[in-house]
Amino acid sequence: MKKNGTHMKNKLLSILTTLFAASVQAQETASNETMASTMRSNGKIYVVVAVVLTILFGLIAYVIRLDRKVSRLEKES
């Protein structure tokens, strides 16, 4: 019985250490995460890409909305 208890304790400890190691590793990747470093690299050109894409998708969404409205009117008439 006692032997079983220490076995459990060991197992718990090993799980904990694994989790800790995993969390440290996660923090390490977070500090140089690809997205964050991408957005700040190369004179921050990716920020421009994001801005232009936002405008483009905004305009396309507007065109799609108009298209839907016209389609609805066509169905009604």
Next chain:
Amino acid sequence: MQFHWWKIAAIALLTYAVVGGLLLPVPELSQLGETIRNLYYHVCMWFSMMILFTVSIVHSVKYLRTGDLNHDIKAESFAGVGTYMGLLGYATGAIWASYTWADPNNPAYASFGSIMREPKLIGAAIALLVYGAYFILRSSVTDMDQRARVSAVYNIFAYAMLFPSIWIIPRLLPSLHPGQEGNPALNFNDIDSRMRMVFYPAVLGWTLLGTWIATLLVRYKQLNEKKWNAHEK
């Protein structure tokens, strides 16, 4: 909503034109620097204008052959979006020129004077004004069939005027604007192959977006027409 394949293609190609156009490598040239990427946007406006005007004239000729008012609506819509693209091309060209042609050592008006003497700019302005007259002509004729017929004939003249004003005369005069010795963006030996990879899809994408907007205009005008016809009965 009718989600045709070409609408999805327009979205995909434009996304590629923005991401690839801003991030992919380009040749390093003095004076131009990164602004060479404007080829994917500024030049595409003029290309799509030319294509939309071509669609417009085809519909004008079709109207004259058949007398179907739907062709008149299409001709007007495509000419409208084409003119709009041309105005955007002019505006973007003005921004581009002010950072590459203008001499920072001179007062602004000195550069402005020489830029305004650019034959390409004057030619493009003439072309756009000729199309502006098309819309004035349309709105000044009240009879529907007469308006369609007169403006279809005028549209053919307007299209013909494009060739001397933006293709021929600017080539005969000295200019800062590239494209003196032919078609720099179309010539396979001239344009950098890395830029071609983005430029042609970008032309297609912008043209498809213009077509999309033009078809919306067409459908709106057809609905309007239907409403008026129902009214009269």
